[in-house]
Amino acid sequence: MTPILAIEDLRKVFITRSRTVHALSGVSISLDPGETLGIIGESGSGKSTLGRIAVGLDEPTSGQLSVGGERIDGLSPQLRRQKLRRCQMIFQDPYSSLNPRLTVGRQIGEGLYASGQSDWREIRTTVADLLERVGLKRDFAERYPHEFSGGQRQRIAIARAVAPDPQIVVADEPVSALDVSIQAQILDLMAEIRRERRLSYLFISHDMAVVARLCDRIAVMHRGRIVESGPVRSIIDTPQHPYTRNLLDAVPRFGRRRTGGKPAPVRLPEHRDDDVYVTVGDGHIVLEPGSAAMLDLPVGNLP
Ligand SMILES: Nc1ncnc2c1ncn2[C@@H]1O[C@H](COP(=O)(O)OP(=O)(O)OP(=O)(O)O)[C@@H](O)[C@H]1O
Ligand SMILES: [Mg+2]
Numbered sequence: 001m002t003p004i005l006a007i008e009d010l011r012k013v014f015i016t017r018s019r020t021v022h023a024l025s026g027v028s029i030s031l032d033p034g035e036t037l038g039i040i041g042e043s044g045s046g047k048s049t050l051g052r053i054a055v056g057l058d059e060p061t062s063g064q065l066s067v068g069g070e071r072i073d074g075l076s077p078q079l080r081r082q083k084l085r086r087c088q089m090i091f092q093d094p095y096s097s098l099n100p101r102l103t104v105g106r107q108i109g110e111g112l113y114a115s116g117q118s119d120w121r122e123i124r125t126t127v128a129d130l131l132e133r134v135g136l137k138r139d140f141a142e143r144y145p146h147e148f149s150g151g152q153r154q155r156i157a158i159a160r161a162v163a164p165d166p167q168i169v170v171a172d173e174p175v176s177a178l179d180v181s182i183q184a185q186i187l188d189l190m191a192e193i194r195r196e197r198r199l200s201y202l203f204i205s206h207d208m209a210v211v212a213r214l215c216d217r218i219a220v221m222h223r224g225r226i227v228e229s230g231p232v233r234s235i236i237d238t239p240q241h242p243y244t245r246n247l248l249d250a251v252p253r254f255g256r257r258r259t260g261g262k263p264a265p266v267r268l269p270e271h272r273d274d275d276v277y278v279t280v281g282d283g284h285i286v287l288e289p290g291s292a293a294m295l296d297l298p299v300g301n302l303p
Helices: 047-054 077-086 104-114 120-133 138-142 150-162 180-197 208-214 232-237 242-249
Strands: 005-015 020-031 036-041 062-067 087-090 168-172 200-205 217-222 225-231 266-270 276-281 284-288 293-297
Touching: 005 047, 020 036, 020 047, 020 062, 020 200, 020 225, 036 047, 036 208, 047 087, 047 168, 047 200, 062 077, 077 087, 087 150, 104 120, 104 138, 104 150, 120 138, 120 150, 150 180, 180 200, 180 208, 200 208, 208 232, 217 232, 217 242, 225 232, 225 242, 225 276, 242 266
Parallel strands: 036 200, 036 217, 087 168, 168 200
Antiparallel strands: 005 020, 005 062, 217 225, 225 284, 266 293, 276 284
8 A cells, every 4th residue: 555644764953053953863664545644752752843844844954754655845835735635634732833813714715715616605515514523513613713612613624624625634722722621522533434434644743642542553752763663453562662662651551550669660672773673573673883982861851
């Protein structure tokens, strides 16, 4: 099967006046049609940078990017944007990602317009259908973002993301700002919409429990590298990388601390570019430290 999204050896270096940040140091992922890949890792590990590059909001320093088997790195920015219309994004905070001055209907409608629909009467009907589909009232199209709750706004953001009929949706911490009870509803809605539209999701989160609920596969990021990836069950049941174990231990239902033992200090390898992945199970790979130096992390340094 041709992956809907394939990213190879992606690197991103941010150079600011005060420092140079290697946000991504050779990240490769692939996403099959209809699949949800969870990207998990602590703050600063490069998750959002990866997501933003995948939808064309940011430029990689180097690396290859293919959508539907077609290379899009190297295309002109205009052509790339056109191709990347197949990739849409949902952000953590829908309040800042929605325009406060435009009605909800207008914002959802713009995506339809951009994807080629030009009859505003038809667009209005589709917008109302979409609002209904995400569990809101059809006439909410006339309202402004501030008139809604956080959960409702995230529903609007989902409607807006799927309006241009994308194949890939990158969701960057879409439920982190919501109450736990609302989180479950939004995750269920995202799962239903994925099935109906045969969407693929790149689902970014720092929360292992949330990722386990929605995703088929998980890629664990640490300091700009994917240190382990594989099917959700395999990662949860047989985590190999010390960093993955560390993440799982933070979730009582997955961790080895269920029995209440004292957490051990965590030692993590500091990976280098020449470290290689080894296969440890069906589709399950882990980055092996070569002659890596070990980083000592203080106990309790969990995301
Ligand atoms: N525009 C930028 N300019 C300079 N540095 C940046 C920029 N964007 C990100 N970075 C740096 O790149 C690294 C990765 O950032 P990124 O936002 O991708 O992490 P993240 O995994 O999404 O973290 P979080 O969980 O906090 O959202 C961080 O060190 C960050 O400070
Ligand atoms: Mg982020």
